[in-house]
Amino acid sequence: MSDTSAVSSSSAPPEPVPPRPSVLTRALAAPGLLPAVSFIAIVAIWEISCLLFNIPSYILPAPSRIAGGFDAIPITRWLDHVWGTLRVALIGYFASIAIAIPIAISLARSELLSRAFYPMLVVVQSTPVVAIAPIIIVGLGSGDLPRVVITCLITFFPLVVSTTTGLMATPPELIELSRSLRAPVWREITQIRLPFAIPYIFSALKISVTLSVIGAVVAEFVAADKGLGYLIQFSTSMFKIQQAWAGLVVLVLMSLVLFQAVVAVQRIWFPWSLPKEK
């Protein structure tokens, strides 16, 4: 007995063996499984509550009835509505990026410009887009242009603010290195400042892409003859509540897909800009 204890004490202390996780814990560790389970649970509770408490469908239709709302419209009409909203959202989103990044660069470059225009940006951001949308439509007619402008207005503030912050967050040593090399300023921006701003730009891109869908829908509420926002408004006015809910579900899915697309772009082309996984 004493021999064995001497041997074991002279060798390295034994690794503490963690308790084996239960089957349930291990199954739930699979990525995406837990949110899927909770989602299904909530839909199930929703469905059962509607049946159990006899909730009228104009207050809250059961998920099964919403699914029925999809059938009321042919698939080609659906695609037409989806494309109507998606096109405006995407054009507005990319136009907004094209405007916001040069503005952010000039704001970061010049304290004077920043002092002169920053308050104006805040004013633009403080203007409720829903309130300004009808005014813009009156001014710019009922084509795509006013809808794109509305989408731009709602998406562009987070992009400008976040990109400017990112451009200013560059390590000062690298700016000194750039100055000590007497490199042209545009290379300081393209080779140092913009890449360092990438994490900031992507966090704004993620926010703005969902905002762009909101912008497109708000524009459709005011004036449109297709699009998901139009569909929802049209359906409610006709008291087709299930159909309106179906439109809402498609809108949510569109936002989610767009958001995940931005996440995927960052993961594929800018993996170094992601927060470290511990």
Next chain:
Amino acid sequence: MTIPPATIRFSGVGQVFRTRTGTVEALRSVDMSIDRHEFVAVLGPSGCGKSTLLRLTSGLLKPTRGTVEVFGLEITEPRDDIGIVFQRPTLLPWASIEDNVVFPVRHKTGRVTTQDRETARALLEKVSLKGFENRLPDELSGGMQQRVGIARALFMDPDILLMDEPFSALDALTREEMGFELLRIWEDRPKTVMFITHSIGEAVLLADRVLVMSERPGIVVENLKIDLPRPRNMETSNHKLMHDYVGHLRSLLLKRAA
């Protein structure tokens, strides 16, 4: 017979910074010179304007009073023959180690030649980072990242190397190792070095001469020649003169702090 000009010469240099709350006098009046291929450590309490000396030498900063000369010419803008190593490695997180080393030429000219890449690989071998060329900075330890920072500063083969507390973020053991490695590189390819530090031991162990700065507004209060044999190594730490130098500098700094 002409006396060869010192590589770096400060004459009556004063530096005043304007801040939001008023003005700060960083340097009162600094007179000093560093000879060609001399290794000079600048020692002083934090916030004494040591880094200001370095920025003045690099040409990133213009002195409020006095003149800073490099190779006999008053410095008015950054020069090509000066390399800087910062306290933090500040590498580009998206670029490979090799791309980080060639960054100065890409940034200055927009082009990188195969010759540049060979130079970079040779430098990486010299700083013991062979085989890490294609890694990203994140995958390296702090000490290894700072070696990349040194390789980047050496890339343009500068005559003057300015180092701003380059090893202060490293653990004690790595720090000592890096010091000797720096000396090996310096002995292999002599350069004029201005080495800012707040470690007395490090200053004595590495330098030919130690300049001690007072607290703000900074002046040079001591100019101590270090007569320790070269090449220096672990043995040097036990040299009997080492203790005298360290003791002298410590009592000087303590007296001033009191």
